[in-house]
Structure formats: structure tokens, C-alpha cells
Amino acid sequence: ASYVGENPFKEEVIDGVTHIKTTVTATDLNGISNMYVYSVAENRIVAYCNPPSGTYPSTFNCNVDFVPQASPWDQGSFSVIANDRAGNNNSKSYYSDTAAPTVDPFVITQTGPNPDGSYTGTVTITATDTNPVGTGSIKKIQLYSGIEAGYVGSACDYSTPYNTSESCGIVFYTLYPLNNGDFYGYAIDANGNVGSYHFDLDTQNPTYSFFTGDGTPVASKTTYKDTVTMRATVADAQSGLDYVEMWTYRLGSGGIHTNYTPIGTCDYNGENSATCQISWNVDALSGTSRIWPLGIGYYIELRVRDVRGRMISPSWGPVEIIN
Missing domain, CATH: 2.60.40 (Immunoglobulin-like)
Known part of the structure; x- marks a missing residue:
């Protein structure tokens, strides 16, 4: 009989050389006289096993270990043939198909x-x-x-x-x-x-423009103080919008983002375009950052997500925070 998906032959690399190894078992109440394994891909017997001379065990294991000559070795099949002491034989074929359509x-x-x-x-x-x-x-x-x-x-x-x-x-x-x-x-x-x-079918990321209330684009090396209106005009023509989030964070040593603090969030229900406007109280941030020329301090991050999970998260900074 032929069996698909049950191939016991496994690859093992020994001292840099690929071996194919397995153990196959045959049983017969009258006793096994010999077993051998035939490789269809290589058109040869790759293992031949005999019980100890003069013995015919009812269960016999054949340990297979050979170096393949065909490449790739696993694209063919193997036949295991067992003979009993009366000369009867039986065989089992293993197909090795691991390639997906x-x-x-x-x-x-x-x-x-x-x-x-x-x-x-x-x-x-x-x-x-x-x-x-x-x-x-x-x-x-x-x-x-x-x-x-x-x-x-x-x-x-x-x-x-x-x-x-x-x-x-x-x-x-x-x-x-x-x-x-x-x-x-x-x-x-x-x-x-x-x-x-x-x-x-959704191959597009959301789009955005990001300004303060007076129409000034959000940008690096900008000073923010008191209460600032943050306005993001966002769109997603395919799936529609899920939410917009605005955050601040600090850039620590090694470029690690720390101290994430929310500015605000706007939630949507699949609208294709919207404007998210949030009043940001800069005084709520702890500490004053006037060291943006050194490349450290506060950053502003905008996150825009569509209903399919596509997200963009641009950031600007460092910026100067006066509170």
C-alpha cells in the first residue's frame, strides 16, 4: 500500500554531511528474515538489514542511515520491503511531498x-x-x-x-x-x-496634514507654551478612518522613547475624511525643555489609523516646551 504524509525519513547533518535516518519496523508471526529500503529517486537500495544469523524475530527493526545521492532527496518516495522466513514479502511506500501548491x-x-x-x-x-x-x-x-x-x-x-x-x-x-x-x-x-x-483591496495608508490653530505647520525646533490648538486633517479613501491620536514623548539616551503623554484622541467610524482638533495644555507636561538644539527633549507624534489597521505615526522634534 502507499501512504502519503507519513514519511518517517528525516534529514540529519553529521560532521557537515547530510544523512537520511529513520527506523522502520516489520512484524510477522513466523519471523522476519530480512528487510531492505529502496529509494525511488536514486533507483537503488539504500539500506539492507538482516537479523542475527539463524534467528527470525517476529518483530524486527531496521535502522536506516544513508548519504543521499539525489537532490533534492525528499522529492521522491521510498519503499520498505520485508521478507518472512517462508519467502513471503510485503512492502510499504512512503511519499514525501512537503511542497505547497x-x-x-x-x-x-x-x-x-x-x-x-x-x-x-x-x-x-x-x-x-x-x-x-x-x-x-x-x-x-x-x-x-x-x-x-x-x-x-x-x-x-x-x-x-x-x-x-x-x-x-x-x-x-x-x-x-x-x-x-x-x-x-x-x-x-x-x-x-x-x-x-x-x-x-486596501493598499493605501491614511494621509494627513498637521497644523496648530493659527495655521502654522507642526515642525521640529518650534516653541510651544500655554494652550495650543492642534489640528490634524486626515483622510483614508479606501477603508475609512478609525482614530487619530496625538502624543508627546521624550527622547532619552540611546534613542529610547520615554515619558509618553497623550495630547488627545479623536475616534471615527469609517469616515473617509475628518479634522481632529484638540486643545493642548502644555503646562500639563512635567518640567521645562529648552534644550532642543542638543537633539534631546520633547517630541510630538501623530498616529492615524484606518479601520483595516493601517497606521502612520510621523513625529516631529525636538521641540521647545515652556511651562
Whole structure:
């Protein structure tokens, strides 16, 4: 019989030389007379085992240790053959297929919204089995939606004899505009290896402009005192905005950021553009920093995050803080 995914042959490097090692076991109530291991990739017997002369154990272990001549050695199969004392024999083949299928890049197209408010997505996913060993080749193709945390559309399941390449057309419906999600195309070969391609419809980071209340851009080597209005104009055309945060921090020795202090936060619910305006009481900071020419002191950081988790966090500094 042939067994896929059960290959016991393992690679081990001994004194800089690659060895293939394992132990295979045969049982027979009448006793084992010998065992040998045949490498299909190398077309040779790589191990031959005999019990002690005159003995026929009912259980016999054959310790395999050989230096492979084929490369890569694990792209073929091995046959283990055992003979009993009456001349009967049996064999078991091990296929070694660890290579995942290749999923070609794909693009999902969207139409909608439909009358019921849903959207229709269409995609064709093509996969190729790069190492169709044994009963290998493409067995299944399916599409996973990250925002829905599940598979969408109808998967393509294939029957034997499997083909080394398949294309699967998938149509699915979703309540989410596709620019709010990412997708994974998965292909599974008959030996259980899984290949994937990640398609992210949101490829853009949020954008921003950052000013004080009088229209002056936030910049390094600027003096801030009393109460300052901080205004960030932000946008994210694809997924929409999640939040804006403004922070100050100190830059210590070794470039370590310390003493993070919040200036303020604006929360959003997927808006594509917004203005976050916060009144910052500089006097709330502890201590006075008038040493920005030395490259140390306070810094200002702006964090803008979209609903897909893409974030930008530019910073400016050092700045002079007078309180």
C-alpha cells in the first residue's frame, strides 16, 4: 500500500554531511528474515538489514542511515520491503511531498450595492501543484474573507485523477464593500499541503496634514507654551478612518522613547475624511525643555489609523516646551 504524509525519513547533518535516518519496523508471526529500503529517486537500495544469523524475530527493526545521492532527496518516495522466513514479502511506500501548491496572483472585482444592500464579488483563482508526488496535484481551491472571518462563495473540489493545475471561478456576496477587506485564495493538494495568495483591496495608508490653530505647520525646533490648538486633517479613501491620536514623548539616551503623554484622541467610524482638533495644555507636561538644539527633549507624534489597521505615526522634534 502507499501512504502519503507519513514519511518517517528525516534529514540529519553529521560532521557537515547530510544523512537520511529513520527506523522502520516489520512484524510477522513466523519471523522476519530480512528487510531492505529502496529509494525511488536514486533507483537503488539504500539500506539492507538482516537479523542475527539463524534467528527470525517476529518483530524486527531496521535502522536506516544513508548519504543521499539525489537532490533534492525528499522529492521522491521510498519503499520498505520485508521478507518472512517462508519467502513471503510485503512492502510499504512512503511519499514525501512537503511542497505547497502555488496560487497565482488574482484580482477580485466588485459590483453593487445590489438592491438588498449586498455586494457581489467575482474572482478566478488558479493553482499549480509544484510537486505532484504520489497521489498529489490540486484537490481543492477556496476563498477566505478576512473581514467576514470565513470562507465565501463555493469552493472547487476536484476528484481523482487530480490535475497539476486548476482554475476555480468563485462568485460570492457580502454586506461589506470590498475595499474594507482582504482575501486569501487557498489551494490544497492531495497530500494535504496548502498554498495561498493574499489579496488586500486596501493598499493605501491614511494621509494627513498637521497644523496648530493659527495655521502654522507642526515642525521640529518650534516653541510651544500655554494652550495650543492642534489640528490634524486626515483622510483614508479606501477603508475609512478609525482614530487619530496625538502624543508627546521624550527622547532619552540611546534613542529610547520615554515619558509618553497623550495630547488627545479623536475616534471615527469609517469616515473617509475628518479634522481632529484638540486643545493642548502644555503646562500639563512635567518640567521645562529648552534644550532642543542638543537633539534631546520633547517630541510630538501623530498616529492615524484606518479601520483595516493601517497606521502612520510621523513625529516631529525636538521641540521647545515652556511651562
